Amino acid sequence: MSQPNRLARGGRLDRSRELSFTFNGQSYRGYPGDTLASALLANGVDIVNRSFKYSRPRGIVAAGAEEPNAVVQLGSTEAAQVPNVRATQQALFEGLEARSTNGWPNVQRDLMGVIGKLGGQFMPPGFYYKTFMAPASMWMTYEKYIRKSAGLGRSPMEKDPDSYDHVNRHCDVLVIGAGPAGLSAALAAGRSGALVILADEQEEMGGSLLDSRELLDERPAEQWAAAALEELAGLDNVLLLPRTTANGYHDHNFVTLHERRTEHLGETAPQAGGRRQVRSRLHRVRAGRVVLATGAHERPLVYGNNDVPGNLQAGAVSSYIRRYGVVPGNKLVLSTSNDHAYRAALDWAESGREVVAIADARPEPAGELVEQARAKGIRIIPGAAVLEARGQNRVTGARVARVDLEGFRVAGEAESLECDTIASSGGYSPVIHLASHTGARPTWRDDILGFVPNLVEGVLAAGGAQGVYATSDVLADGWSSGARAAGETGFDALEAQLPHVEARHESGSVALYQVPHEKPTLRGPKQFVDLQNDVTAAAIEVATREGFESIEHVKRYTAMGFGTDQGKLGNINGMAIAARCLGRSIPEVGTTVFRPNYTPVTFGAVVGRHCRELFDPERYTAMHQWHVEHGAEFEDVGQWKRPWYFPRRVEGRMESMHEAVARECRAVREKVGILDASTLGKIDIQGPDAREFLGRVYTNKWAKLAPGRVRYGLMCKDDGMVMDDGTTSCLGENHFLMTTSTGGAATVLEWLEVWHQTEWPELEVYFNSVTDHWATMTVTGPEARKLLAEITDIDLDREAFKFMDWREGMVADVPARVFRISFTGELAYEINVQANYALHVWETLFAHGEKYDLTPYGTETMHVLRAEKGFIIAGQDTDGSVTPEDLGMYWAIGYDKPFSWIGKRALTRPDTARTDRKQLVGLKPRNPEVVLEEGAQIVFDPDHAIPMPMKGHVTSSYYSPTLDSGFALAVVKGGQQRMGETVYLPMADGQVHEAEIVSPIFVDPKGERQNV
Amino acid sequence: MFYIYCPYCGEHREEEEFHPKGEAHIVRPEDPETCSDEEWGDYLFFRNNPRGIHHEMWVHAVGCRKFFNITRNTATYAILETYRMGEAPSITAESRDDRASLDAPAETETAENQEGVRA
Amino acid sequence: MSNTVDDKIKTFDTRTTSRVPVESPLTYSYRRSGAPAPGKGSGAVLRERPFLGHLVLRGGAIVLDEALRAVLDISLPGEPQALVVDASGERSVQWISPDEWLLIVPGGEEFELENRLRGALGDAHFAITNVGGGQTVIDLEGDAASELLMKSVVYDVHPHHFPVGKGVTTVFAKTSVILRRPTETRWELVVRRSFADYIYRWLLDAGEEYAIGVER
Missing domain, CATH: 3.50.50.60 (FAD/NAD(P)-binding domain)
Known part of the structure; x- marks a missing residue:
């Protein structure tokens, strides 16, 4: 097919080969060097889209990032779909497939156009707010309709085959834009030796020099640009990033650059040297100085x-x-x-x-x-x-x-x-978007009829971005900005070397934004201000007549400058029109600011490598391989992967979770089970004031805990609310090992540090995390002693090694610390060994455990067993509003300790001392087959009219094989005084469960089993 | 994304390495037991939220793990100084007020200009 | 095996002299993700140095420096971010915080070293904690090593800013590492055991474009 609008020669094209591409299913041809937009124009394609609101046919308006109409959807396959691409910014490649994002059934014959012509009157400014205000329940319907007809592209529904990443960069001078100002700035900074990054959003660097009519040093401008780029490319301290858009300026000179590395080569990244290439890359740049050489957009x-x-x-x-x-x-x-x-x-x-x-x-x-x-x-x-x-x-x-x-x-x-x-x-509008991201308002200058940026510390602007337009001035301004930026980061710039540009006589410009018409604006033909959002001059006039005087309100009301457009072409005209209608000057009306991103960024680039298997860290214990090989189902606890339960194949089928957990629970209560407890936080505490410190951060007493002994501790914040719990062992007079909940490890360590560093620096104590150093395995159940005795030299005699003692010795030929503490209520030993030996010790236990039916269990069984004993889990049974007294743990509160420990004072505040606070209780459902829902609300009167007064909620709930019944822990108002009462749990499906308030300890209330 | 000078590490580090910990210079009363409920409540719950100069405690969590203070302008996000625990800030809202005679109009205008919404 | 210096602090040798199987933090990762062999075109080569002795020293710089010189003939780096390596290259001490240093020595030396340091430090206020089971060292070398690090850590690794003899704790992807530069060509990552697999998989993925290889 011919390209009717293609000139016989000229242009920065490779005419030695043709590329074919399709647009809306039609085939066309273009050349390497074309953008999709230039190729469409070459082929005489007039209509590239339908407008957002009125569905009017639209063509290409601009040649760069400011293009409002030619926003297309790319991709020949579902996986390769990319929405929101500006045709003016997309390089042509062989086989490119693009579609309009608006227009149904197509842009040429648009059904919406008919509605648009009629419906335009029904879509006045503020049409979202006016038309769709009521009834609110219909909004979802409206929204669907609006989205279908508006359409700004769609996301792919299949997995993206490409990879993306982030790169953290630091430089002295970041120059944004490689037109005359940017090149000149980069040369000044680069020659000084400063580390320079020069980023430019276009396919080729050079900016306006690439289509200039001017001569620089008697040569065409593009030749000077080529020479400058060659020099910069040869400097080790300069990094050139073409096809890279600076999309957001963030605090303290942190700029995100979106580099499109392979978008010009094909719709998915081609391989290079047999290896996967990164398709696009987000550079996270921290710059000493930023030079904005972003140029100006023509209005x-x-x-x-x-x-x-x-x-x-x-x-x-x-x-x-x-x-x-x-x-x-x-x-x-x-x-x-x-x-x-x-x-x-x-x-x-x-x-x-x-x-x-x-x-x-x-x-x-x-x-x-x-x-x-x-x-x-x-x-x-x-x-x-x-x-x-x-x-x-x-x-x-x-x-x-x-x-x-x-x-x-x-x-x-x-x-x-x-x-x-x-x-x-x-005229021109300086591109002040990035400067505007800092929150600083730009300043209007009458002499250039535009806003120039107000710059925060560390940011400079040069050339068009500053309202300087004559090429010789732009080059000089760029140089001095680059030199200043380098100087401010510690580099001496060289003497300016600028090309000679013939000065040109210019006549001044006049201020013209909206052109008058014979008819008043409201009755004349539509005069568009913002083409992407279909905002007209009339709409702005209506907005001002309706009382919207602040430009921010006018903008909200009309949608001017919204979304991916960010007001690149329309904002100044819109403000000028508002100013005219309000009888004010443009600076009096002010301007809106722009938000990141400057142009759309793909989610791929935003996400980078943080996706799929690398979405979030997965922390593994030293026994993880064993758990995987033994079929564990895993549960996420913080970032840890913990075995949840170990389903077995029974009679040819896999156990359900319920069956596996019941079996694991019985194994612990009747024989012996083993849990990987390595994820518990462990903090080594040393120093003469360690004991004093523990007394201040725990609610209970630590003065008399002897070496060799272990104690449960409860930790509150100073508001009296429980934050974490765990056991702490006395290793020596000045040496303790604290354990925390799995999720609380980092928080508790930081908690200890903040008190030590900010309130009690005089206390001589150090805290170090040893969570990863030790692997912990809990062997628990009636047979635990017999099993452990087979592989240890520690005297396990019940008198020599009592409940809440710890001992050291060899376990499976490995040095171990063994703690006799129990979270199951059964006889239990927590074996700690250096993590590198953990798998050996674990497997040795299994080698000896076969005769005792040693059963691995996971977190679900752990939860059931501990709940049967009424042991809380901080963060599950507590939520930051529960005191130790609410938990009924009076035995763990040292009311008479000499130091007013953290949380103590708050316990006597009127609100904390109320007797009708939610208190921890057990719940026994009347129907033993019912397992209450965790989070279910509790009421006292099921016949009360809705809304019923809510008196508490379920915090933990399970089926207990030991009780052969559902059971739960809950917090209930005044619950400690309501033992034996019946409460009700109305469910969403209309059922109302009945339950009896009981003690939270369901199994072995006297604790005899763990003491054997 | 802040760039924060850690007074212990002696260099600027990326914000990702730090955690903010709320208002600085909140001192736990010497003798909590003799505090009135109101005094204790003030210590626990009441914090300043000024527009402008503010002192905040941060921790270099992924770094030296030390707590320190930042004097920050909450309107511009400019970090004016960082200082070690136990040290006093050299810049305060009051010390800035002394200079206000010089740049008060500019400050007011800036504040006004920074109201409003973004697209 | 176990040795109580006095009744105040309990030291504990966690190593065994028996021949029992031992697994480094990356053992599981090799099984799970494999370990591509380094080739001629490998721009980055990764190597675990497992089972080293890792001790965290806490206390005042002056007393720790004296003790360290006496016991190990290494001086304690007093400047932030400093890393000192002994002549053999096998023992190093790194500034972590104004009152914290990381001492890494050949595996098996750490318990005796701890006891000798404790002896030298006497009554001073200090703490020594063995963390060798909880972390491992990953070496990274090759032309693309620093580029690979730029994709992984937020800290500036440009040689102007990160000369030999520097070490920092910083953010690595969504976790943290201690990053050190003991020589011109070699970087060291000290990683926590439970995060080692995540870091390994990250490095393999981010290093794919440099044909990263793993030496075992």
């Missing part, structure tokens, strides 16, 4: 039907012609307020096509470019502007008239000109 003018395909930015016309060898039409009308835009007319004329006229809003345009146009015989209509475009699916003409800018009115008879392209320019 289109706001006139009637300025959204019809064929309306373009003037600068984009030049880019397409000079950089891509594409002239996007045959007959051009240019509407401008300044000299710069004349380049479009000159380039157009030089490509051999007709420039119908230039409507120049200035009464007496006289700059050098103006003279060049005159010399080419191009008709210039002074003091005029395009009022309105003609055409439906493509511009067919322009109505041009003289305009009175002061009076905002049309000042003469309109003339109709036949054309297929209208280029417009209202």
Whole structure:
């Protein structure tokens, strides 16, 4: 297929080979060096999308990141789908498949368009808020409809075959943008020896130099750019990142750069050297200084039907012609307020096509470019502007008239000109998005008719981003910014070396945003301000009439600058219109700020390598391999993978969880079981004040715990609420080993440190984590002593090694510390060995354990067994609102300790001392087959009208094979005084369970079994 | 993403290595038992939440594990100083007020400008 | 085996002289994820140095320095982030915090060393904790090693900022490591046992583009 708009030569293309691609199912051809947008224009594709709200046909407007319309969906397969890609930023590659994101059933013949034309009136500004306010229950329905018709692309439904990653970088100077300012800044900083990163979002670095008409040192600008890049590439201290967008500026000069490494090569990353390539990469850059050389976006003018395909930015016309060898039409009308835009007319004329006229809003345009146009015989209509475009699916003409800018009115008879392209320019808006991410408001400058950034410490702006536009000034500004940035990070910049650029005589610009029309804005043809969000000048006027005076409110109300567009083309025009309607100046109206990201970033790049198997750390104990080999089902406890239960194959089928847990529970109560308890936090505490410290952080007493003994301890915050519990063993007078819950390990260590470091630095004590050093295996059950005796030299005699003692000795030929503590209520030994030996000791226990039916059990059985004994789990039976007294653990409260330990004072606060607080109790369901739901609410009167007063909730609930019944722990208001009473648990399905309040200790209340 | 100078490590480190621990200089009353309920409640629950200069305690959790203090402007997120536990801040809201005669108008304007929403 | 210096502190030799099977923190990872052999094109080579003696020293710099010189003839690095390695390259001491140092010695030396240090330190306020079972050392070498680290740790590993003789505790992916640079070409990661597999899998995945290999 031919490319009707492709020029015979010119452009930075490789014309030696053609690429084929499809758009909306239609095949086209282009060249390496094209963007998808330039290739579409070359092929004469006018309509690339349907608009968001009115479903009007839309064409390509811009050539860069500011493109509002050509937002496409990429991907030939489900897995390769990428939404929200700007066609102007997507390099063409062989086989590229793209689709419009809007338009149903297609962009050419759009059903929504019909509705849009009618429905536009029903979609006034604020239409979300007005139309869909009520009934609220219908919002989901509305939303579905809106999303279907609006559509900004969709996510892939299949697994992404590519990989992504993050790189953490640090540099002295980060230069963002590699146009004339950025290149110059990078040269200044790079030659000084500073570590420099130069990032640019385009396929090629060079920015405006790539389509400039100017000569630098007597050479075409692009040649100077090439030489500068070559020099920079040769510097070891400079990193060039092309195809890399600086998407967010975060605190303290932290900038995220999104590098698209293979997006220009294909829809999935090709292999390189037989290895997987990373498709895109997020650079997390911490820079000493940031130089924003982000340039400026040309502001289109706001006139009637300025959204019809064929309306373009003037600068984009030049880019397409000079950089891509594409002239996007045959007959051009240019509407401008300044000299710069004349380049479009000159380039157009030089490509051999007709420039119908230039409507120049200035009464007496006289700059050098103006003279060049005159010399080419191009008709210039002074003091005029395009009022309105003609055409439906493509511009067919322009109505041009003289305009009175002061009076905002049309000042003469309109003339109709036949054309297929209208280029417009209202001047430039500095790209201040990144500076705006800092939260700093930009400042309006009347002399450049734009906002310039207010810069926070460490950030500099150069060139167009600062409102400096003449090439020689831009180069000088870039150099001085780069030199200053290097200087501020400790490097001496060299003498400036800048290319010579012929100074050009310019005539001044005039302020023109919205072009007046013969009809009032509300009745005239639609004048679009924000093309992506379909916001018109009329909508802004309506918003101001409805009382929205703050620009932030106008923005919210109209949706101007929302979403992926971030107001790149429309914001300033919108503010100018609001200012006009409100009778204020633009700085009085102010501007909105922009939020990250500057352009859309794929989730792949955001997530990087933190996905799938590497989503989150999985912590394993030293026996993990054994658990895997023995079929354990695992439970996540914090980041640990703990065996949950060990299902066995019984009579040809796998046990259910219920069956496995019942079997494991019986094994512990009747014979012997073994648990991997390595995940418990372990803190080694040394120092002469260790004991004193324990007395302050635990609720109970530690003064008399002798070496060789172990004690249970309860820890509160200073508000009196339980935070963690565990056992602490006295290893020596000044030496203790504290254990914490699995999830509490890091918290408790930090807790000890904060008190030591901030309140009691005079106490001589050190805390060190030994959680990973020791592996812990709990051997528990009536046969535990017999089993352990087979492989240890420790005297296990019940008098020599009592309950709550610890001893050291050899277990399976490995030095071990053995603690006689019990979380099951049975005889139990916790064996601790250095983790590297753990698997050997574990397997030796099994070798000897066969005759005792040694049964491995997991966390679920552990939970059932401990709950039967009324042992709490901090964080399950407590939730930060439970005191030791609420738990009924008066025995663990040292009321008369000399130091006012953490949590003590709060226990006498009126609220903490209330008698109707939720207190821990046991619940026995009337129906033993019922296992209550954890979290279920408890009421006293099941016949009370809804809402029923809630009197407590279930914290732990299981089936007990020992009791052959469901049972639960719960917190109930005043529960300790309600033993024997019946409570009710109304469930969502309408059932109401009945349960009796009982003691939380269900099995062996006297603790005889663990003491044997 | 803050860049925080750890006064113990003597260099700037990435925010990921730190945890914030709330307002700094909260001292546990010397003798809790003689505190009134109100005094104890103030110590437990009441914290300042100023716009502007604020002193915060942080811990270099993935690093030296030391607690230290930061003087931070909560409006601009600028970290004005960090100092070790037991040291006093050199910059306070009061010390900044002394200078306010010079840049008060600018400060007010900045504050106003920073209200509002983002797209 | 066990030795009580006095009744105040209980020291404990966790190593056995019996020949029993012993497993390093990466043993499971090799079984699970394999260990690609290093090749000519390997830009990064990983090697575990298991079963070393790891002691955490806590206390004042001056007394610890005196004791360490007397016992091991190594001076304690007083500056933050400093790492001192002895002439053999087998023993090192690293600043972790103003009152904390990590001492790594050949496996088996740590218990005797602890006792000798305790003897030298006498009545000073200090603590020594054996953590050898809880952490392991992973060496990383190769042209792409620092690039691989940039994908993994938040700390700046550029040679300007991370010269030989430096060591830091920092964030590695979603966990932490102690990262050290004992020589021009070799990085060391001191990793916690329970996180070792995650770190290993991360390094293999992030190192794939550099054809990472594992020496065993």
